[in-house]
Amino acid sequence: MAPRFVRSTLLAAALVSLTPACGEKEVRPALDLLTASCAGTQPLAGVTHLRFRVTGPGIDTPRERVSTVEWAQEDVPALPPGSARVLEVRAYVGAPGQGGQLVSVGRTAPFDVAEGQAPKVRVFLRRLGEFVPVNLASDPRTCSLPAEARAAHTATTLPDGRVLITGGYLPEENGTRLVSGTTEVFDPADGTFSPGPDVGARAFHTASLLPDGRVFLAGGAESFAPVSLQSTARLVDVATGAVSELTPKVARYQHSAAVDAAGHVLLVGGRAAEGSGVFTAEAFDGASGRFVEVAGEVRRVDTTLTVMADGRTFLIAGGADTQGPVAEVVAVGFSGTDLERLTNVPPRLRVPRVGAAVAVLGRPDESPRPLLMGGFDDVDPTLDARAVGASEVLEDVMAVSDGPALMPRSNPCAVSLADGRVVALGGRGTGIGTTYAVPWAELITPYAGAQATVLGLTLMPQPRVWHTCSALPDGSVLVVGGVDDSTGEPRANTEALVVMPQPRD
Known part of the structure; x- marks a missing residue:
């Protein structure tokens, strides 16, 4: 059953971790995830899992984390400094990689990440293919x-x-x-x-x-x-x-x-x-x-x-x-x-x-x-x-x-x-x-x-x-x-x- 909440905010601006490979300071963004719509099928209807995905210049392989629909702050990948970062949230009915069906998607606009500074970002989660x-x-x-x-x-x-x-x-x-x-x-x-x-x-x-x-x-x-x-x-x-x-x-x-x-x-x-x-x-x-x-x-x-x-x-x-x-x-x-x-x-x-x-x-x-x-x-x-x-x-x-x-x-x-x-x-x-x-x-x-x-x-x-x-x-x-x-x-x-x-x- 989809949870009742319509907004979740990760207050992780102070979280800073070191990347062992290159020594760059990475940050976990403060995510404002909007999970309701004013009409049509609700974005989280039937959803059991979320996949958080980060892409951008210099990130050769997308950074991904999978959680249940009851996600927590550590489920969002940390971001390396750089420009044009995109955080995407994909919602599935069933576990992704195990036959789960992708039903909703939301993305940020491209944003910049400064070293040691956690950005605040917003994502509207939307049901795929529906005009709402x-x-x-x-x-x-x-x-x-x-x-x-x-x-x-x-x-x-x-x-x-x-x-x-x-x-x-x-x-x-x-x-x-x-x-x-x-x-x-x-x-x-x-x-x-x-x-x-x-x-x-x-x-x-x-x-x-x-x-x-x-x-x-x-x-x-x-x-x-x-x-x-x-x-x-x-x-x-x-x-x-x-x-x-x-x-x-x-x-x-x-x-x-x-x-x-x-x-x-x-x-x-x-x-x-x-x-x-x-x-x-x-x-x-x-x-x-x-x-x-x-x-x-x-x-x-x-x-x-x-x-x-x-x-x-x-x-x-x-x-x-x-x-x-x-x-x-x-x-x-x-x-x-x-x-x-x-x-x-x-x-x-x-x-x-x-x-x-x-x-x-x-x-x-x-x-x-x-x-x-x-x-x-x-x-x-x-x-x-x-x-x-x-x-x-x-x-x-x-x-x-x-x-x-x-x-x-x-x-x-x-x-x-x-x-x-x-x-x-x-x-x-x-x-x-x-x-x-x-x-x-x-x-x-x-x-x-x-x-x-x-x-x-x-x-x-x-x-x-x-x-x-x-x-x-x-x-x-x-x-x-x-x-x-x-x-x-x-x-x-x-x-x-x-x-x-x-x-x-």
């Missing part, structure tokens, strides 16, 4: 809700692990869409949402994380009745609360953006207020804080834009021009402030698609490559365009290969995890002359020299489209907002959910 509402650290059985229901917003994971949630619209059952100019900051360390700065009403905009930690917001619609576009961009420093207003050359929404290692933000595609395509490309230079001229056009709407592992090559894949879906994958990069096309004969997609998603698959040591997922095979799903199930790997500027088969949907939310896997959530499916939000969730795992595998996760509690999914420092995924129109009437998804995927190792 975010809970508070101060009261784990209480759910934490965003201040606003949002769809077509952005969510940006900041360097410190917090998530900046920006703009979007409120889906009303009568079809009204009121656009928001507010922001919220989610702190995964305590499970709270707090208000951020106003950034001007915008939905279907883009948010790009710059190398210095600031967030660049561009474009978006500021109203839908009738459609009018946000004419400004914002540069947001969440750490200081500073917001700078900028003016791009072109107003657009439903466009794509990506940022390279040098801090250039490329904006392509999108739509004008009357619905026509915006083919003028534009770029923002994060180093100078100015927009720079970009020659030529990118004749795409509903396209994807990503940066390859080299940190400088942008790939434009999918989308449609005035004639229909476009198969060519275009590679471009900056030379100074000039944007150059990198190939004269671009590779072609096996399945041209509109409204796809892209995320990088693979760890840095696994030759990471962008994976293109979903989309419609034509422009208008009410005129027989069908959702695409095939995915494609953007190998390099010269080649595209087949990826794994996924559930067919357009506009899924896709996010790369720190361990190299990709999670794809929700999106829009197709019926006869109609589209609808779907609850599908898939976990995609790469393998060297072999096809990636796909694991279907538990369905989300509600179908969602125009939502966001963000990788959190503990390996879980935060899902915020979106709209559920699967029953014919749009309904706002008001809860923020979190899901912990099965560990990769």
